[in-house]
Amino acid sequence: MQPILTELLNLPGIEVENYTKVADRLILEVEAKTTKAKCPRCGEESNHLHQNRWYFARDLSISGQEVLLKVNRRQFKCKKCEKPFSEELEFIGKRRKQTNRFAEMIVQQVLHSDMHNVGKQNDLTDEEVWSMIKYISEKKLRIDLKPLKRLGIDEIALRKGQGDYIVVLVDLDRKIPIGFVRSRKQEEIRKELEGWGKEVLEQIIEVSMDLSGNYKGLINKLIPKAEVVADRFHVTKIVPEELKTARNDLQKANKENKNVNEKKKIEEALLSGAEKSEKRC
Numbered sequence: 198m199q200p201i202l203t204e205l206l207n208l209p210g211i212e213v214e215n216y217t218k219v220a221d222r223l224i225l226e227v228e229a230k231t232t233k234a235k236c237p238r239c240g241e242e243s244n245h246l247h248q249n250r251w252y253f254a255r256d257l258s259i260s261g262q263e264v265l266l267k268v269n270r271r272q273f274k275c276k277k278c279e280k281p282f283s284e285e286l287e288f289i290g291k292r293r294k295q296t297n298r299f300a301e302m303i304v305q306q307v308l309h310s311d312m313h314n315v316g317k318q319n320d321l322t323d324e325e326v327w328s329m330i331k332y333i334s335e336k337k338l339r340i341d342l343k344p345l346k347r348l349g350i351d352e353i354a355l356r357k358g359q360g361d362y363i364v365v366l367v368d369l370d371r372k373i374p375i376g377f378v379r380s381r382k383q384e385e386i387r388k389e390l391e392g393w394g395k396e397v398l399e400q401i402i403e404v405s406m407d408l409s410g411n412y413k414g415l416i417n418k419l420i421p422k423a424e425v426v427a428d429r430f431h432v433t434k435i436v437p438e439e440l441k442t443a444r445n446d447l448q449k450a451n452k453e454n455k456n457v458n459e460k461k462k463i464e465e466a467l468l469s470g471a472e473k474s475e476k477r478c
């Protein structure tokens with residue numbers, strides 16, 4: 198066991214057994230501390246190790262170094278069923294190539310940027326990022342939708358400026374994403390919402406979305422009792438647009454300006470204002 202690395206890794210119940218470094222990657226060999234596991238078929242505990250099974254999974258970086266876990270998902274043999282089974286590991290889903298906390302971190306980044314850039318920065322393909330978003334959203338959905346009262350519908354660009362979006366459904370009170378839809382198509386969003394079940398939809402009292410009103414008809418149909426309101430987040434996004442229009446008007450008017458000095462000054466002011474507002478967006 199590597200006590201310092203185990204402490205640094207900070208995954209409850211998991212020990213670092215060994216480590217190597219390949220190129221700039223830190224590879225940590227990890228295993229659960231327990232010596233037994235519960236059979237998923239009959240619930241009986243078994244400590245009869247059938248075989249070790251290693252595979253790699255990406256985890257959070259340590260001091261700027263990519264971390265790969267070499268995970269031992271052990272197989273035990275159940276005495277009752279007389280069949281082998283794989284142990285459950287809390288920090289990673291079955292057949293996932295990333296730990297849960299890594300996927301959660303990626304989803305948080307996507308919410309503040311766009312999918313393609315997050316992928317690039319973390320050495321992941323668009324498909325890998327999308328698969329993590331789906332995985333985390335399904336985990337969240339399984340957790341609890343009962344307290345959902347106020348729903349937010351927001352759009353995130355997959356690639357900035359290419360018109361390719363995903364739709365994020367947010368619980369506005371808990372401030373957590375509760376669903377992701379790969380496209381802006383009404384049909385896809387309808388499927389996702391209907392998947393929540395009638396009971397959940399009926400308790401929603403408010404739906405907040407952008408001003409384009411894309412989904413208003415759909416929401417009125419699916420959640421007729423909810424009040425549809427304009428999302429403040431989108432309202433603030435629109436403000437720089439209005440500034441741009443005002444600036445264009447002033448620019449046009451300034452072209453006719455006979456006072457050369459004043460004309461120059463206004464031009465300069467407009468230019469620096471444009472830069473400022475560009476940066477803010």
Ligand SMILES: [Zn+2]
Binds near residue numbers: 238239
């Ligand atoms: Zn069994």
